[in-house]
Amino acid sequence: MNKIKILIATLCFLALNSNAQNNSKEYQIRTIAFYNLENLFDTVNDPNVYDEASPIMESKGDTAKIYIQKLDNMARVIAQIGNKKTHTAPAIIGVSEIENLRVLEDLVANEHLKKFNYGIVHYDSPDFRGIDVALLYQKRYFKPVHSKNYELKLANNKEGKKQTTRDQLLVSGYLDDELIHIIVNHWPSRRGGEKKSSIRREKGAALNVQIIKEIQEENPKAKIITMGDFNDDPTNNSFKKVLKAKGKKSEVKLGDMYNPMENMHARGLNTLGYRDNINLFDQILISSTLLDTDKKFKDYKMFKANIYNPRFLINKKGRYKGYPYRSFSYGNFTGGYSDHFPVYIYVIKEKS
Numbered sequence: 001m002n003k004i005k006i007l008i009a010t011l012c013f014l015a016l017n018s019n020a021q022n023n024s025k026e027y028q029i030r031t032i033a034f035y036n037l038e039n040l041f042d043t044v045n046d047p048n049v050y051d052e053a054s055p056i057m058e059s060k061g062d063t064a065k066i067y068i069q070k071l072d073n074m075a076r077v078i079a080q081i082g083n084k085k086t087h088t089a090p091a092i093i094g095v096s097e098i099e100n101l102r103v104l105e106d107l108v109a110n111e112h113l114k115k116f117n118y119g120i121v122h123y124d125s126p127d128f129r130g131i132d133v134a135l136l137y138q139k140r141y142f143k144p145v146h147s148k149n150y151e152l153k154l155a156n157n158k159e160g161k162k163q164t165t166r167d168q169l170l171v172s173g174y175l176d177d178e179l180i181h182i183i184v185n186h187w188p189s190r191r192g193g194e195k196k197s198s199i200r201r202e203k204g205a206a207l208n209v210q211i212i213k214e215i216q217e218e219n220p221k222a223k224i225i226t227m228g229d230f231n232d233d234p235t236n237n238s239f240k241k242v243l244k245a246k247g248k249k250s251e252v253k254l255g256d257m258y259n260p261m262e263n264m265h266a267r268g269l270n271t272l273g274y275r276d277n278i279n280l281f282d283q284i285l286i287s288s289t290l291l292d293t294d295k296k297f298k299d300y301k302m303f304k305a306n307i308y309n310p311r312f313l314i315n316k317k318g319r320y321k322g323y324p325y326r327s328f329s330y331g332n333f334t335g336g337y338s339d340h341f342p343v344y345i346y347v348i349k350e351k352s
Contacts, residue, residue, distance in 0.1 A: 031082030185228025
């Protein structure tokens with residue numbers, strides 16, 4: 001009997017010791033984010049694009065002061081995304097609705113972001129309003145090795161004029177010591193109505209499929225993230241029928257894209273409101289190789305996806321109470337931030 005008691009005690013000790021060792025594992029954690037910066041334009045008229053219709057150019061106030069405040073607001077938000085876990089700004093953040101390289105340089109030079117030493121990947125898009133997408137990255141964490149912009153070609157309009165929109169930006173590089181591929185998107189808007197305009201976003205999804213296939217042909221197990229303001233919800237045809245994104249981890253197979261935002265959308269969460277409708281247009285999707293299905297974090301896997309919507313980013317009164325606290329409204333600068341909430345994911349792995 002005593003031998004049995006000793007054996008049981010020994011087994012319990014070993015089990016507890018094993019659990020203690022597992023619980024003592026240390027993890028490396030990085031934030032990867034996306035943010036629509038709502039018309040981050042400078043105050044200089046570019047004769048090659050229709051930037052004079054931008055809110056800042058049409059503003060009734062001191063445009064120079066508005067520009068400085070707008071930059072400060074955007075930088076303040078970016079610096080805080082995910083920092084509760086990482087104690088730093090995002091390692092990587094995709095952005096949209098930016099006019100040019102200059103505004104990005106001014107943004108990363110702002111006092112809220114300067115210490116993070118952000119690098120920039122940017123190409124000019126053919127968009128008729130002159131807005132682009134870009135990728136910002138902390139140089140100490142991410143090292144780009146390749147980038148390319150893909151033009152999204154749309155059919156001519158009824159007058160036979162070419163329709164132009166934002167390029168899709170691919171950036172490949174090493175997050176610490178792991179190669180990942182990031183696609184930054186800003187798909188065509190719903191101008192003209194959701195149904196009539198859906199074909200344009202479905203073409204955006206088809207271009208995403210093309211880019212993803214090109215990457216996977218070289219490496220079927222490549223780690224891929226596609227992010228952006230898609231102007232569609234996770235359940236729209238562009239995601240479900242064209243990109244064929246999966247909303248349940250159990251359905252994801254090698255080569256598929258998983259959309260953690262689909263569950264958020266089902267729970268009524270949103271990243272913007274427009275004309276009394278709420279939507280979750282801002283999303284981050286990951287390839288199957290970034291899923292934590294085996295709960296082993298020997299290399300980077302997604303740990304959690306979130307919408308960053310602290311109280312100061314939310315409109316507190318009026319018709320749009322509860323919506324994102326936007327920067328511009330009816331020709332005036334509101335002192336707010338953006339008409340979209342940022343989204344982000346944490347990726348983690350065991351420290352070696």
